[in-house]
Amino acid sequence: MALIVGNWKMHGLKASLAEVAAVARAVATAELADVWIAPPFTLVAAAVDAAGGAVPIGGQDCHHAAKGAHTGCVSAEQLADAGARFVIVGHSERRADQRESDADVRAKAEAARAAGLQVIVCVGETEAERDAGQAQAVVAGQLAGSLPDAADGLIVAYEPVWAIGTGRTPTPEDVAAMHAHVRAALVDRFGAAGAGVAILYGGSVKPDNAALLLGVPEVGGALVGGASLTAASLLAIVKAAG
Numbered sequence: 020m021a022l023i024v025g026n027w028k029m030h031g032l033k034a035s036l037a038e039v040a041a042v043a044r045a046v047a048t049a050e051l052a053d054v055w056i057a058p059p060f061t062l063v064a065a066a067v068d069a070a071g072g073a074v075p076i077g078g079q080d081c082h083h084a085a086k087g088a089h090t091g092c093v094s095a096e097q098l099a100d101a102g103a104r105f106v107i108v109g110h111s112e113r114r115a116d117q118r119e120s121d122a123d124v125r126a127k128a129e130a131a132r133a134a135g136l137q138v139i140v141c142v143g144e145t146e147a148e149r150d151a152g153q154a155q156a157v158v159a160g161q162l163a164g165s166l167p168d169a170a171d172g173l174i175v176a177y178e179p180v181w182a183i184g185t186g187r188t189p190t191p192e193d194v195a196a197m198h199a200h201v202r203a204a205l206v207d208r209f210g211a212a213g214a215g216v217a218i219l220y221g222g223s224v225k226p227d228n229a230a231l232l233l234g235v236p237e238v239g240g241a242l243v244g245g246a247s248l249t250a251a252s253l254l255a256i257v258k259a260a261g
């Protein structure tokens with residue numbers, strides 16, 4: 020079954036918890052694809068309550084340490100304590116804005132696993148890298164440097180940076196080629212366990228293109244930003260996932 024993960028990024032106030040509750044109600048009353056939501060840190064605990072167990076709630080980042088003098092940061096242990104079930108690490112916005120390296124991302128992924136969270140590791144090339152014919156090499160390098168030691172609890176999200184929030188998406192053929200490349204890297208790294216790791220596609224997934232993108236071989240689901248902010252839009256994608 021496909022997995023649809025909503026990443027709210029720096030959106031959402033307490034009123035947005037109604038969207039979580041609406042998604043949870045829909046999931047509880049129909050046979051739908053799995054749907055998870057990553058609200059901002061401020062809403063994680065309340066979203067866990069609003070979801071009532073029907074929709075796993077997660078964080079959008081975590082620190083690599085369990086605790087310490089790191090003003091403004093949140094640990095995986097703290098997320099788990101708030102009821103989170105997963106965390107996203109290595110999103111391209113953090114790699115760019117916070118200059119997170121592959122080593123940083125890997126340390127965060129290990130911290131997530133140590134805290135008992137599932138971890139979504141994000142990779143993806145910029146437009147310049149794709150234009151230079153380097154997309155697969157860039158993603159291979161990110162995987163080599165960012166993945167944790169073991170595949171249990173691991174999910175990978177391929178998000179071409181140029182497709183995020185732009186309304187542009189790769190062709191299904193390009194998505195298929197990259198997901199096959201990611202799959203091969205996962206099997207190379209983890210053996211048989213790598214064959215079971217879900218690979219999500221992210222970047223301008225909307226209700227009207229979700230069925231096409233989710234139908235691509237090796238696409239196990241979607242990491243959705245803007246279109247995950249309302250229950251109506253997120254559920255339309257979930258329904259398109261079949």
Ligand SMILES: O=C[C@H](O)COP(=O)(O)O
Binds near residue numbers: 182222242
């Ligand atoms: O984490 C989500 C992705 O960055 C995709 O964002 P988007 O759906 O707004 O393009």
